[in-house]
Amino acid sequence: MASSSPSRVAATLREEILNGTLAPGERIVQEEIAERFGASRQPVRDALRLLEGDGLVTLKANSGAWVSKLSESECDEAYLVRERLEPLLISKSIPNLTSAQTQRLTQLVDEIEKTKDIESFLRLDREFHLLSYAGASDGMLKDFVERIWNTTQHYRRAFAKINDLAESKVTHMEHGLILDAILRKDTHQAGLALEGHIRRTRVTLAEHRELFV
Amino acid sequence: MASSSPSRVAATLREEILNGTLAPGERIVQEEIAERFGASRQPVRDALRLLEGDGLVTLKANSGAWVSKLSESECDEAYLVRERLEPLLISKSIPNLTSAQTQRLTQLVDEIEKTKDIESFLRLDREFHLLSYAGASDGMLKDFVERIWNTTQHYRRAFAKINDLAESKVTHMEHGLILDAILRKDTHQAGLALEGHIRRTRVTLAEHRELFV
DNA sequence: ATAGTTGAGAATGTATCCAATTAGAAGATT
DNA sequence: AATCTTCTAATTGGATACATTCTCAACTAT
Structure with a gap:
């Protein structure tokens, strides 16, 4: 039984943020991620919300998602x-x-x-x-x-x-x-x-x- | 300019959880909420993820959402x-x-x-x-x-x-x-x-x- | 009676399409 | 030169339809 898509996407992105592949302040475009995982944008949106809960991603309504950045x-x-x-x-x-x-x-x-x-x-x-x-x-x-x-x-x-x-x-x-x-x-x-x-x-x-x- | 739908839904549900209308352990069904707000299930799902971040709602994959409960x-x-x-x-x-x-x-x-x-x-x-x-x-x-x-x-x-x-x-x-x-x-x-x-x-x-x- | 199983119904997850909003560049104005 | 508009392309948000999964009650067997 494969784990649900949002979890998989979130786990991969989490790993890439933690290992520095994705840098703070970098924008995350839903469709690019969706294409990478061969999924629709829907599970990607859920994944981004999960990562927002982890504090790794910052979402702005009607605007997009960015890798979180600390002052x-x-x-x-x-x-x-x-x-x-x-x-x-x-x-x-x-x-x-x-x-x-x-x-x-x-x-x-x-x-x-x-x-x-x-x-x-x-x-x-x-x-x-x-x-x-x-x-x-x-x-x-x-x-x-x-x-x-x-x-x-x-x-x-x-x-x-x-x-x-x-x-x-x-x-x-x-x-x-x-x-x-x-x-x-x-x-x-x-x-x-x-x-x-x-x-x-x-x-x-x-x-x-x-x-x- | 109306605030985005997920925020509105989340704000209302947050209020209802805090004032006790929704009790800990109570199940939240997406479609019921969607109907109440005259919206589709999509913004409701986003709202539930927001509330999960607030610790007010607990989500279980492929299963549903419940008002959070503390031991x-x-x-x-x-x-x-x-x-x-x-x-x-x-x-x-x-x-x-x-x-x-x-x-x-x-x-x-x-x-x-x-x-x-x-x-x-x-x-x-x-x-x-x-x-x-x-x-x-x-x-x-x-x-x-x-x-x-x-x-x-x-x-x-x-x-x-x-x-x-x-x-x-x-x-x-x-x-x-x-x-x-x-x-x-x-x-x-x-x-x-x-x-x-x-x-x-x-x-x-x-x-x-x-x-x- | 109790525990385990199965199946129908209900709820969640995903994909696609369309609408609404925004970002960013090109151009106009001071 | 710097700032402010305006416009278009790109991106996000939302609705609907369908696929998948789970829940739970009825049923069977022990």
């Missing part, structure tokens, strides 16, 4: 919200993480430290953080956090490109602290370490206004 | 998120509130204290809180908060019905503290007072499991 202050706000939500989320998740998951988290911290490729770094970092939330039940909180990760993905990539990975020692130490607290099931400490990690990232990002031209 | 733990989570986001939002808002807005806030605290009607209380309470955020710029943070207010509206009403308004002295005192901090432009104090207000509400709600039958 400098909106990006800062996104990180302020992360600082408050992700510590809560990780503390809900930790008690339910399986040993397979914590093993993978341990492995990820190591891989993140070793990789020299920006795209690998982004992928592994994303997997580490989102996997650390896997123990939390699905719901609003997880939705919000995933949505923020989606909308800020482009700016993480832009930042990674101007910042030599070899100089990310601080990031690696922070990941180590978060992992340590997770392994010891110390939810409060994990929250604090995570809050510090996100806060420092926010401040560091704010020093690079050139990312928002 | 007890989801409602608790909603309040935990409010505790963390609304203090941030109010502190961003306060510096930009106009004197007309702070005057209205003062008036609202008074009206909330005096009203004996549940629907009035709900309306005024909602106006007070959301107006206190009017100074904050539109964006993700405000969207998230409004979405939580939407999805939890039904449970606020259900709680108000089992709790005599005359016994809401604590609520009135908390509102007074929040207002005082707003008028003095003390953003930090306003955040603390608001956090306490939401936290106490969460704990009080948790004592009434019968709301989630």
